[in-house]
Amino acid sequence: MMGDAPQLRGLRGHAYAARSSYRQPARLLTREGGEDLWVDIQNDERAVLASAYLSDLRVDPPLGTAPRKVTFPDGAVFETTDHDAIEALTGKTRGSLLHHYENFNARLFGVVAVCLAAAWVMWRYGLDIMASVAIAFTPPAVIEQIDVGTLQTIDFAMAEPSRLTDAQKADVNKVYRRLVQSLPQDVQDEHSFELLFRDMPGMGPNAFALPGGTMVMTDAFVNDFPDANVMAGVLGHEIGHVVEQHGLKRIYRSLSMYILIAFLAGDVGPILEDVVLEGNVLLSLSFSRAQETSADEFGLSLSDASGFDPAGLKLFFEKLDEEYGDQEPPQWQSTHPSSAERVKAIDAYIDRL
CATH class of the missing domain: 2.30.29.30 (Pleckstrin-homology domain (PH domain)/Phosphotyrosine-binding domain (PTB))
Structure with missing residues (x-):
């Protein structure tokens, strides 16, 4: 009272x-x-x-x-x-x-330690679980919008219209269609698997996939690697990223990290809007080494099942190794295993095939 x-x-x-x-x-x-x-x-x-x-x-x-x-x-x-x-x-x-x-006292150290331990457990195990659940509940329209927004950002910031001839594009599309048709029908129905071409001088010979299945190949790749087996290996690798949902996992893992940081430190901004409408967060993500290795193996198996020589992917990385050697790798390759390591892994996997 x-x-x-x-x-x-x-x-x-x-x-x-x-x-x-x-x-x-x-x-x-x-x-x-x-x-x-x-x-x-x-x-x-x-x-x-x-x-x-x-x-x-x-x-x-x-x-x-x-x-x-x-x-x-x-x-x-x-x-x-x-x-x-x-x-x-x-x-x-x-x-x-x-x-x-x-109040500052000895107990505070214990509280801080518990919070840090909980954050580590969440980062180590919880983020992947949160990402998997988010993917399961993501409508296809949202994934499609991520592709659209990301492609718009790429076209605005770093890409120019392709200068390839219709014949060159047709040759690549022929390889790509064979790969896609070798996938199970339910996988084909789940993704768009659209192949686009862009002239991206700053990126060199490269191809990359967006979460919804949109595939982009640079003019430099088509000009430098006209061999159908090499194309099949690289495109199969990118298809592997799509089928195994590596792009979405990286996006949602990144978003989960933002959520964790926001929980600990406060608001971090309109991240979801940035992803869906602009695609900037996706552009800042790189696949992990484990995902790259998994996509390599997927591409090798798909190339083999489609009637291509799976050693084509090996030829691509051997050429990269000759060109870059011990130099600093380009930005898109920053978190990838080295080309020499991938060549060894590809040889071992082909032996198992």
């Missing part, structure tokens, strides 16, 4: 009189007022700046080491850093328990 609260014999702090911005030293005092306590603010000259019953006061919840504010009905404010005295006067208030755990 408020009437049972102890009387204060001069709680030191500062005060603002009603309708005044002048901050002055003051004391908060209490005295009996019947069933309730009567509370006064006095300045150093013992002038009473404000008075009211304790039950009529508004006391702000505690926040770290910030001063507690006591607001009187007429607008006068008293503030003090003596949290214990305010709590003794008012009893437990909203936020008192949280403020208790915010």
Whole structure:
């Protein structure tokens, strides 16, 4: 009961009189007022700046080491850093328990350790689970919009219309159709598997897949690697990324990380809108080494099943190794296994085939 609260014999702090911005030293005092306590603010000259019953006061919840504010009905404010005295006067208030755990003491190290351990477990195991669940509930229209938004960003920022001849495009499309037709029918129905061509001088010979099945091949690749077996190996690799949903997994894993960071540190911005409408987040993602290895094996198997020589993928990476050697790899290859490592892995996989 408020009437049972102890009387204060001069709680030191500062005060603002009603309708005044002048901050002055003051004391908060209490005295009996019947069933309730009567509370006064006095300045150093013992002038009473404000008075009211304790039950009529508004006391702000505690926040770290910030001063507690006591607001009187007429607008006068008293503030003090003596949290214990305010709590003794008012009893437990909203936020008192949280403020208790915010205080710096040995227990805080344990709380921080538990939080870090929980964050690590979430990062190590929970993000992949969250990504898998998100993929299962993602409508096809959203995935299609991711492809559209990403392609628009690519065309705006780094790509030019293809300069390949119709005959060159037809040759690549013939290889691509054979690969797609070797996939199970349900997989074919699930994705668009559209092949597009772009002139991207800064990227060199390359091909990449977007989550919905849109495939982009650079002019440099078609010009440098006209061999159908090489095309089949690289396109099969990219089809593997689509079928095994590597792009979506990377997007949702990244989004899950943002959610985890937001949970720990606050809002991080309209990430989902950025992904769906602009595709910028997708462009910033790279496949992991494990995903690259898995896509290599998928491409080798698909090439073999489609009647192509799976060693074509090996020829592609041997050429890359000759061209780049020990130099810094291009940005798109930054998290990929080295070409030499992939050639060895491809040889071992072909032996198993």
